[in-house]
Amino acid sequence: MTALLEVRGLSKSFRGLRAVSQVSFDVPQGEIVALIGPNGAGKTTCFNMIAGAFPPSDGTVRLGGRDITGLRADQICRAGIGRTFQIVKPFAGLTVHENVTVGALNAFADLADARAKAAEVLQLLGLWAKRDQPASSLTLPDRKRLEVARALGTGPQLLLLDEVMAGLRPTETDQMVAVFRQLNEKTGLTILLIEHVMRAVMALARRIVVLHHGETIAMGDPETVVRDPAVLDVYLGAEAL
Amino acid sequence: MSRMLRRLGEGVSNRALVALGLVFAALLLAPLVSNGYVLSVLIIALYYAYAGQAWNVMMGFCGQLSLGHSLYVGVAAYAAAIFFVKWNVPPVIGMFAAIAVAMAFGAVIGFLAFRFSVSGVYFALLTIAFAEFTRIGFDHFTWAGGSGGFFLKVEDRAADLITLRGPPIMFYYVMLALTALAFLFCRMLTQSRVGYYWFAIREDQEAAQALGINVFRYKMLAVIVSSGMTSLAGVFFAFYYNNLFPEQIFSMARSIELILGPIIGGLGTLFGPILGAFVLTVLADLVTEVLVFTGYDIPGVKQVFYGLCLAVVVIWLPLGIWPPLKRRLGLEGRS
Structure with a gap:
C-alpha cells in the first residue's frame, strides 16, 4: 500500500523549546490513522506543520509523493489536505x-455547485436543519461538526481532524465515528486524527502513532499500541488494559 | 450574463424588490419636487452613499479598516482635474487615470500592510499615514496649485456629461447612477466567490486560509476594488465643487464622514451605506435648518449630530439601522 502522507524527521523549535522532534510516520492511502499522546506532546504542532500553519524547523512532508513542506496553509488545502481546528x-x-460553501468553493468554481456540495456535506453531518442559522448560534458540538463539514467541503484527499470528538456525548461520538467510517469506506477518504477520546480512536484507527514530549514513542496497530508499556506509562495508564 | 442577473435577485423576496424599486423611483423623481437647496442636500447624500458603499467593500466585506479613504477621493479628484485643466482631457476619459491612480495607491498600501502582516489598528494607522503624507505632498505640489488650491473654471452651460459641466441636476443624476451601479456591483460581488472569500477573511483569517483562500490576494483585491470605486467619488467631487484644497480633501475628517454612513446604516450590508448616508446628511441638515429657523446658528452642530447618531447606533443598534429595519419591514430574504 502506498503512503498518501509521508512525514519524515519533522521537528519544530519555538525559541529553543523543542516542541516536536524527529517525528516520522506514514498515512497510507484510504486508511485512518490516529495521533495520540498526553497534553503538550506536540500533536497539534505536528498538525500545524502538516497543514502549513507554520513551517517546520526541520523535516519533510509529502502528499502523494509531492513535497509540500513549508507551503502556505491555502496551498496545502488546494493540494488536498483539509483540516479542522482544535479551538x-x-x-x-x-x-x-x-x-461550508466557503470551503466547497475550493473544489468547485461555480457558486451554485459549491452550495450544492455544501448542502450534501451538511446533510451528512446532521447540520442541514440549521443551515440558515448564523454559526454564532451553534452549540459547541455543532461547531465541531461545522469544522468537519467545512473541511470536508474543500474536497480533501486527506482530512486532518484535531480533537473533533472533545465535548461530545458518547452517542454523539458514535454518530461522528459512523460518519467518518462511512466516508472512509464509501469515498476512500484518508483520515489523520488527533484524539483523546479512546472510544473513537479504537473504533476508527487502523494505525496509531503515539507522541510524548515531541517524540514518537510507539507506532502500530491499535491492539499492540494500547498494550505497549511505554504508552501505558505516559498516557493511557495501566487501568486502560 | 443571464445567470449573473438571476443570481443578483436570488434569495431576495419580492417584497424587497418592490421596496427597492420604489426607493429608486422616488430618487429618480425627487429633483422634480426639490428646490435648489434640497437638491444640493440630496446630491451630498448620494455622494456619501456611493463613497460609503465603496469603503464598505473593504471594511464591511473584507474586514480591513481604512481610516484614510479621503486619500483615494483626493488623488482621483486631482488626477481628473489636472487632466481636464492642464491637458483638456475630459473627465469621461480622465476618470480612467483617476481610477488607476487611486488603485495604485490602494495597491501600495495593501501590499505594504498585507505583505508585512500589518493588521487591525496598525493597518488603520497606516491608511491615515498615507492620506496625511499625500496631503502634505500636495501642499507642496505647486504645479497643481499647492496649498493654495487647484481650480476648475466655473461655467454656466447646459449639461455636458463628457466634460461634467452643467447644472446641479446633472450631478444629481450622475451620482444617482453611480450609487445604483455600485449597489448592483456590490450585490454581484456578495453573490460570488470573491464575496464569500472576503466574508470568510473578515470573520476568521486563519480559518479562511485553511480552506484554501489566498488571503493576501483577496485582501489586495478588496483594497484595489474599494479604492477604484472610491476614485469616482473623487472625480465627482472635483467637477462638482470646482475647487480642490489638499488640507480639505485629504483631511481625516473627510475620511471619517465617509465611513459614518455605512457604520450607522449597517456594516457589510448593501443597503446600509445608502440608508446611513441619507439619514445622516438629511437629518443633519434638517437639524441645522431647524436651529437656524429658531434663531440658534451654532457652528459645528452637524458634527455634534453625527457624533450623537454614532453613539446611539453603537450603543443600541450595533449592527446598524438597516438590519433591524429590514426585519421590521419584513424584507428578509427567502432561502
Missing part, C-alpha cells in the same frame, strides 16, 4: 450553509 474557528457572522 473551533467558525465564521460566526455567516450562516452554517455559507460557512
Whole structure:
C-alpha cells in the first residue's frame, strides 16, 4: 500500500523549546490513522506543520509523493489536505450553509455547485436543519461538526481532524465515528486524527502513532499500541488494559 | 450574463424588490419636487452613499479598516482635474487615470500592510499615514496649485456629461447612477466567490486560509476594488465643487464622514451605506435648518449630530439601522 502522507524527521523549535522532534510516520492511502499522546506532546504542532500553519524547523512532508513542506496553509488545502481546528474557528457572522460553501468553493468554481456540495456535506453531518442559522448560534458540538463539514467541503484527499470528538456525548461520538467510517469506506477518504477520546480512536484507527514530549514513542496497530508499556506509562495508564 | 442577473435577485423576496424599486423611483423623481437647496442636500447624500458603499467593500466585506479613504477621493479628484485643466482631457476619459491612480495607491498600501502582516489598528494607522503624507505632498505640489488650491473654471452651460459641466441636476443624476451601479456591483460581488472569500477573511483569517483562500490576494483585491470605486467619488467631487484644497480633501475628517454612513446604516450590508448616508446628511441638515429657523446658528452642530447618531447606533443598534429595519419591514430574504 502506498503512503498518501509521508512525514519524515519533522521537528519544530519555538525559541529553543523543542516542541516536536524527529517525528516520522506514514498515512497510507484510504486508511485512518490516529495521533495520540498526553497534553503538550506536540500533536497539534505536528498538525500545524502538516497543514502549513507554520513551517517546520526541520523535516519533510509529502502528499502523494509531492513535497509540500513549508507551503502556505491555502496551498496545502488546494493540494488536498483539509483540516479542522482544535479551538473551533467558525465564521460566526455567516450562516452554517455559507460557512461550508466557503470551503466547497475550493473544489468547485461555480457558486451554485459549491452550495450544492455544501448542502450534501451538511446533510451528512446532521447540520442541514440549521443551515440558515448564523454559526454564532451553534452549540459547541455543532461547531465541531461545522469544522468537519467545512473541511470536508474543500474536497480533501486527506482530512486532518484535531480533537473533533472533545465535548461530545458518547452517542454523539458514535454518530461522528459512523460518519467518518462511512466516508472512509464509501469515498476512500484518508483520515489523520488527533484524539483523546479512546472510544473513537479504537473504533476508527487502523494505525496509531503515539507522541510524548515531541517524540514518537510507539507506532502500530491499535491492539499492540494500547498494550505497549511505554504508552501505558505516559498516557493511557495501566487501568486502560 | 443571464445567470449573473438571476443570481443578483436570488434569495431576495419580492417584497424587497418592490421596496427597492420604489426607493429608486422616488430618487429618480425627487429633483422634480426639490428646490435648489434640497437638491444640493440630496446630491451630498448620494455622494456619501456611493463613497460609503465603496469603503464598505473593504471594511464591511473584507474586514480591513481604512481610516484614510479621503486619500483615494483626493488623488482621483486631482488626477481628473489636472487632466481636464492642464491637458483638456475630459473627465469621461480622465476618470480612467483617476481610477488607476487611486488603485495604485490602494495597491501600495495593501501590499505594504498585507505583505508585512500589518493588521487591525496598525493597518488603520497606516491608511491615515498615507492620506496625511499625500496631503502634505500636495501642499507642496505647486504645479497643481499647492496649498493654495487647484481650480476648475466655473461655467454656466447646459449639461455636458463628457466634460461634467452643467447644472446641479446633472450631478444629481450622475451620482444617482453611480450609487445604483455600485449597489448592483456590490450585490454581484456578495453573490460570488470573491464575496464569500472576503466574508470568510473578515470573520476568521486563519480559518479562511485553511480552506484554501489566498488571503493576501483577496485582501489586495478588496483594497484595489474599494479604492477604484472610491476614485469616482473623487472625480465627482472635483467637477462638482470646482475647487480642490489638499488640507480639505485629504483631511481625516473627510475620511471619517465617509465611513459614518455605512457604520450607522449597517456594516457589510448593501443597503446600509445608502440608508446611513441619507439619514445622516438629511437629518443633519434638517437639524441645522431647524436651529437656524429658531434663531440658534451654532457652528459645528452637524458634527455634534453625527457624533450623537454614532453613539446611539453603537450603543443600541450595533449592527446598524438597516438590519433591524429590514426585519421590521419584513424584507428578509427567502432561502
